[in-house]
Amino acid sequence: MKPSSMFAGLAATMMATQAVAATSVAEALALAKKLYPECALVCLQQLVPTSGCSLTDTACLCTNEELNAGLSVCVLQGCSIEDAFKTKNGSATMCGAPVRDESLKPPLVAAVGFSLALIAYVIRLCSALPGCGRELSWDDWTITACVLLTVPPTVFAFTLSANGLGKDIWTLPLANVENVLFYYFLGELFYFCAQAMNKVSILLFLTRIFPHHNLNRAIWATIVVTLAYAVSFFFATLFQCWPINHAWLQLEEHHQGQCNNIHLQGWLSAIFNIALDIVILALPLHQLSKLQMPLNKKLMVMVVFSVGIFVTIASIIRLHTLVRFANSTNITYDYMDAAYWSTIELYAGIITASLPAVYKYLCSVAARSPGWSKVKSKLSGSSSSGTGVSAGEHVTGSSAVAHRLGPKRSEAEFVLLTDVESGKGQAWK
Structure with a gap:
């Protein structure tokens, strides 16, 4: 948040119920003394008279960007951090600023x-x-x-x-x-x-x-x-x-x-x-x-x-x-x-x-679970039919040996990524 908006509405004390009844600048300043630290009041007295805003005009005091920019600089230079926080908190409350809390x-x-x-x-x-x-x-x-x-x-x-x-x-x-x-x-x-x-x-x-x-x-x-x-x-x-x-x-x-x-x-x-x-x-x-x-x-x-x-x-x-x-x-x-x-x-x-x-x-x-066995058997069945040997075909001699010794497809059809760290050729599937 820019400093120019940090102290918006510094003089907006008139939003308080008591301030509505204030009929003079003197009464407004008397009320402000109860709500703001002394350093903020000094800034208020210096800048508000030249801003074109009346101390009883809340809308003007809260929205006048030039005034609030000057007030923010004045307060940050002339007040302690804690007094500046008190000033801003009071101004935000008086100007009806929403209370933001996203701490959760x-x-x-x-x-x-x-x-x-x-x-x-x-x-x-x-x-x-x-x-x-x-x-x-x-x-x-x-x-x-x-x-x-x-x-x-x-x-x-x-x-x-x-x-x-x-x-x-x-x-x-x-x-x-x-x-x-x-x-x-x-x-x-x-x-x-x-x-x-x-x-x-x-x-x-x-x-x-x-x-x-x-x-x-x-x-x-x-x-x-x-x-x-x-x-x-x-x-x-x-x-x-x-x-x-x-x-x-x-x-x-x-x-x-x-x-x-x-x-x-x-x-x-x-x-x-x-x-x-x-x-x-x-x-x-x-x-x-x-x-x-x-x-x-x-x-x-x-x-x-x-x-x-x-x-x-x-x-x-x-x-x-x-x-x-x-x-x-x-x-x-x-x-x-x-x-x-x-x-x-x-x-x-x-x-x-x-x-x-x-x-x-x-x-x-999954490979050790009972349900996976059924999937594995189906995969095996489909792979046998894909080799050119039907389920009911009788295979003998060298053809049978070749069929038994041929490369077996991985049941899970997982990609093997070799783990060479252990030196045992274990695979990441």
């Missing part, structure tokens, strides 16, 4: 998103249980680190909501605003760490699925770039203000410090992040397009991997929210979208990284 949105997103991500992660671990044909590897350990690093931002969503994220800043005590800035700052640090572990997990998974030398070289180069990106922006965020605590204490009148261009830093981070998402998405899809397999199977596998597009979309939306609040002074309300889209991006990343293992596990469970 961040914890709701966190609860639903983290639950879905945790379910995907648990199923991923189940796919490595004995008998499921897969062993734990480095990509599992890095996604575990990602899940653990996502816990604090999830908890912070509830803490931020309790302190007023999603409400207008002038309706909150200064202590609550500082708490919002503090937990938002911590959430950013955990965001970079969790995001890096998520990307590295996906890339390590790709090194096992595609052991080709040239592609592996590109994957490892991307891992190095990802880690460099995460480390760089982690420390850039940690030291975005000096002293560090100025990041959340900057609204205190006597606290000294300075900050970098935080918004530019956020935009650069988001742009690099989107570029990395696109590279990680392109690596497997480019390789899959070259595989020799039926088109329907190729499309099926590409769909599994291309779910990562949603992560990229979440990153783009997050960038849009960062641009939108670039010049905001109403930080507790305008920062909300960026906060919960950051967590959505992390949750979507965990689900995307776990999806191939979830797919394998569900296929494994």
Whole structure:
């Protein structure tokens, strides 16, 4: 929200019942003294007489943009932050501004998103249980680190909501605003760490699925770039203000410090992040397009991997929210979208990284279920008729041997993606 609109209606005290009876400027000012701090009254007395508005003309006082721009500058320069908040809160009330409260949105997103991500992660671990044909590897350990690093931002969503994220800043005590800035700052640090572990997990998974030398070289180069990106922006965020605590204490009148261009830093981070998402998405899809397999199977596998597009979309939306609040002074309300889209991006990343293992596990469970046996027998029956040997045809001699020893079709018709990490040639189906 622009400063020019932050104190709209500063002099609109006349909307109060008592003010309706006021018949003179003196009476109106006497009422204003009861409702506003002294610093705001000084601004009122200086600017209203030259505005063309009467102190009893509420509509003019609330809608005169030039007057309110001057009042906002005057109040921000002459009042403490707490007095400025009191002034704006009173003005908003007197001008009939709606009370905005979207503080339930961040914890709701966190609860639903983290639950879905945790379910995907648990199923991923189940796919490595004995008998499921897969062993734990480095990509599992890095996604575990990602899940653990996502816990604090999830908890912070509830803490931020309790302190007023999603409400207008002038309706909150200064202590609550500082708490919002503090937990938002911590959430950013955990965001970079969790995001890096998520990307590295996906890339390590790709090194096992595609052991080709040239592609592996590109994957490892991307891992190095990802880690460099995460480390760089982690420390850039940690030291975005000096002293560090100025990041959340900057609204205190006597606290000294300075900050970098935080918004530019956020935009650069988001742009690099989107570029990395696109590279990680392109690596497997480019390789899959070259595989020799039926088109329907190729499309099926590409769909599994291309779910990562949603992560990229979440990153783009997050960038849009960062641009939108670039010049905001109403930080507790305008920062909300960026906060919960950051967590959505992390949750979507965990689900995307776990999806191939979830797919394998569900296929494994389905193959062992009684209902699947019927489907399997039907597939076997149709495949026998397709070989040129009918169900009732008697096959003898070398023809029978050739029929028994011929290549057997996979019951589930799943695509085999070789897992080379364990060295046992296990396959991802």
